[in-house]
Amino acid sequence: MPHTDAGFKDGVMVVRMVTATDVGMQRKNNEDSSVVVEEAGLCVVADGMGGHLGGEIASNIAIETVSEAFKNRPKNGQDERRDAELLTKCIKTANKEIYRRGNADAALKNMGTTIVAAVLAGDYVVTANVGDSRIYRMRDGKFAQVTEDHSWVGELRKKNLISEEDARSHPLKNIITRALGMEPTVEVDVKWEKVKSGDLYLLCSDGLTDLIPDAEISQKVAAGAGKLDVIATSLIEAANAAGGTDNITVGLCKVE
Template identity: 45%
Template structure:
């Protein structure tokens, strides 16, 4: 397994309110991407607190679940605990009132991955030449698409595209989603903030992942492409490739 991570402020914003991490424990790997929002620098606080909370809980866990159903429960519980920390911090600090963050995370424990998320940060899977979005955006425009009020094409340019229906830290009670998927050697999993997914078409992301290059080079290219296409938002990508042979210069778990 080869991992790569990069986060970038982009070309317009002054601060990076994205946060990400890749954490390992024996043969298991937890990857997390968070995209913060709300107030002056409060988004930065929310996203970093969420990732830090996930890392802390990961480090404190004596064992990692081995069954997909158990992993789904475990990840949801961790997101709920992270939510409590961010929500309580926002209540206690006036400058952080209303802050929140998206979270998408992936837990690998063998030949499957469990993906959990809240918000519109995404997880994609490239498997046997098929490129699939594993997460469903918790956003207003996605709800409008699901009800048939607007098309997917209209959603891409909708003026309220960034309005979320669910986020971490904004409410005391939240409802993250979690699903598990089988994996095999050669599969690639991409976690990203909407600063990437909003600026690069799916077919372009697929092409870049299929390139004969190391995961870190692919991540760097994705970030560069998003910036070339405007870079109006912060951009974060985590790429994990299931491979028996790590390329030189890459992190191998």
Template identity: 40%
Template sequence: MKMAYRSDIGRIRLVNEDRAWTEQTDTDLVVAIVADGMGGHQAGDVASQLAVDTFREALQGTPSTLTLDERKILIRQAILQANEAVYDMASRNKQYHNMGTTVVAALLQAENGVIGHIGDSRAYKWRDGVLSQLTEDHTLVNELVKSGQITAEEAVNHPRRNVLTRALGTDELVEVDVRGIPWAPDDLLLLCSDGLTTMVSEEQISQTLQEDELDLDAKADRLVSLALQAGGDDNITVVLLHHADDTEQEE
């Protein structure tokens, strides 16, 4: 497995409220998470860091013998534990009132994987030249598109495109979307915050991922650079996981 992780504050924001973590465990499980925090007075970075830390602790020591269904339960439980931790801190501290975060996470084995998410941070899979979005944004504009009130093109520049319908930590109870995915040699998984996807088109992402002369780190750098060139309106975080024989991680 090859892994690359990049995060950039962008050109507008004063604080990077994105957090991410990825690791290949001793049992050959690959775990990754991206969280995009929100909340005033730097509460967003507190929320995203707490979510990542809680998720990581919940998955420590996970055996590789778990079935796909067991890993679905595990990733849901880990994200719900993160929700509980963030909600509890926000409830007990006035300065963190209403803080929250998006989350998109992956738990991968050799043949398959599990994706869990809340919010509008996304997961994509790249296989055989085709980019597939694995997550569905929990946003107001996505609900409007699904109901036919606006078009997908109108959603791109909609004034309320950043309004989430679901986030981690803002409510005591939250629903986590979880799905299993096939995971085969040479597949590539992209986890990212919306600082990438609001600035960079899926066509540009595809063009970057198919560049054979770029290694995984260079592809992550290219994606962040494209978002910055397009304006860098938000923090940008990219995690790339490549189903390859050798193992390396660059940060």
């Protein structure tokens, strides 16, 4: 269960970040990818799909494209809007490259990936997503999903036509309506908000959320008492105990 841990100080805000991933109980390959770029306050999780290592390649392209862009971003003069623009631009660049590679190599045809990303800098967080990987926020004991799922079942949930429990067991739960690599262009959902001391953001692939209800995820986040390694391990162990049907990846960002 590999971990990547980082902590940084940006002005008066101190943020700690960790990522962890596990292949799960039923898959041979791990097609999830994740990265932390400490100096930029960036955390990214991507869940790849496609045969012949296509998913692994797609998710790697996504995280590498985004992380390189933020490693090279200006150190001064950044704000919410600039970071949102940069995040959107590099995710769209990743989409083009994944689409190009998939069409250039028959073995990689139809490869793609979801992506969720969070940038914590100054006194704000910018979040972005494509697909059904998720970002949650724990603030003052209240746990809420920040992103919207780009999936067939997600649309039903948005319209209150099915419950969270029904969504997890729905036969079409894995049909996504948006992902990187599906089309030459992609729409990226991006938003930003002010952060508070104590805020915790969870980024995760659906290997977690397809098996563990939000209420249980919330309990495990709270029980970890801000210890990010403990929380990450607890979430992955819970998903594996529930069957581990997919790769499981989590990213955690804690504002001190």
